[in-house]
Amino acid sequence: MQGQNISQYVEDPDKMTLYVHIPFCVSKCAYCDFCSFVPSHGDIAKYLQALYHEIDVRALEYSHQQITSIYIGGGTPSTLHNNAIYELLQHIRSRFAVLYNGSVTIEANPNSLTRAKAKEYFDAGIRRISIGLQSHSNRLLHLLNRPHSYRDFVHAVQYADEAGFVDISADVLLGIPTQTMQDLRGTLDRLLDMPLTHISAYGLILEEGTPITNAINSGKLIPCSESLANKMYDYTVDRLHKSGFYRYEISNFCRSGYPSVHNLNYWNRGQYLGVGLGSHSFVNGVHWSNTLDFAKYIKNPQDCRENVEVETIETAKLETIMLALRTEAGLDIKKYDSTFGTSFLNEYRDTIKFLLNNNLITINNFRLTVNDFNISNAIIEHFVR
Ligand SMILES: C[S@@+](CC[C@H](N)C(=O)[O-])C[C@H]1O[C@@H](n2cnc3c(N)ncnc32)[C@H](O)[C@@H]1O
Ligand code: SF4
Known part of the structure; x- marks a missing residue:
């Protein structure tokens, strides 16, 4: 790969x-x-x-x-x-x-x-x-x-x-x-x-x-x-x-x-290589996980990749949002725009308007953060829809 x-x-x-x-x-x-x-x-x-x-x-x-x-x-x-x-x-x-x-x-x-x-x-x-x-x-x-x-x-x-x-x-x-x-x-x-x-x-x-x-x-x-x-x-x-x-x-x-x-x-969506049973990797735009089958792994460890998925711009964007909203620093909107050559605020205009109106997120200094981590999964769902 x-x-x-x-x-x-x-x-x-x-x-x-x-x-x-x-x-x-x-x-x-x-x-x-x-x-x-x-x-x-x-x-x-x-x-x-x-x-x-x-x-x-x-x-x-x-x-x-x-x-x-x-x-x-x-x-x-x-x-x-x-x-x-x-x-x-x-x-x-x-x-x-x-x-x-x-x-x-x-x-x-x-x-x-x-x-x-x-x-x-x-x-x-x-x-x-x-x-x-x-x-x-x-x-x-x-x-x-x-x-x-x-x-x-x-x-x-x-x-x-x-x-x-x-x-x-x-x-x-x-x-x-x-x-x-x-x-x-x-x-x-x-x-x-x-x-x-x-x-x-x-x-x-x-x-x-x-x-x-x-x-x-x-x-x-x-x-x-x-x-x-x-x-x-x-x-x-x-x-x-x-x-x-x-x-x-x-x-x-x-x-x-x-x-x-x-x-x-x-x-931050950096690259990672996982080795060993069931480990996950993301390198060169490809996600995969190693087999969970112990017998299979020890027999053929070099050939144990499963769930191989090549990322698309859509999956990369969603992953960036989902991961960033788990962090206190939140999503760096300018970085998102320069990475994907787009405007985050335009792309998600309706979602952002709804979340702001309901006081669920804050945008400050081009960073989007969630207001309550207890419901962060529900907030993230709005971007996935
Ligand atoms: C894979 S374990 C590694 C450390 C070591 N095996 C241990 O359990 O002490 C990492 C952590 O995952 C968390 N964990 C495992 N299963 C979980 C579950 N069902 N829900 C939430 N946390 C879990 C536990 O807090 C555990 O300390
Ligand atoms: S069974 Fe799971 S939580 Fe318990 S020690 Fe092993 S890895 Fe950690």
């Missing part, structure tokens, strides 16, 4: 980020439908061999693009054995043109991030670590079938801090069934006492077929109401803001100077 459909609609066609997917977890959480599973004997070795092979092939295919940041996500990358991540990063750097000092992030679970692994990651050049907590309440962690306690999280942050990490992020969930405002307050109180630079607060999505959704559908569990979930979100925004965490995207908050550079690239 190299060289074919060079996108006219991205800012830096010579640059891309790299996402590396590690699909293994020690157990499956009750709400999760990510591409992750508990490995059987031999799966990890087979997977790493296939992943290395895919990296080699893609590095040749995209030899003209520089990697500006790397994100090792999952699944749970910290479930891999000692040294696996160090070697993986050495391999990536030996194959791709990786920007010196580009940001490198790893996701970790509280129970698998040991002191030794935290040190290994730092020695490998990783400078950002994202640890999934979800809640400080062990009752809720149990309900979510998380494989760790709050205490494990405290230790994980301590190990990361001791290893030298400055940029430490935690994930929390809002709207867990039976979660109360008091639970949430307790979680944020504790997080704000820790050396964190970043917090991601996701509204729980009830994914079809997961144990938690099944329990709700069969009446065994009562879901969190929309109004309580909205209240939790507003409280989180306010509380974090008062404690020096700036919201830069619907679900992401950081101390000044510590946004996720890697994720900002997605929201």
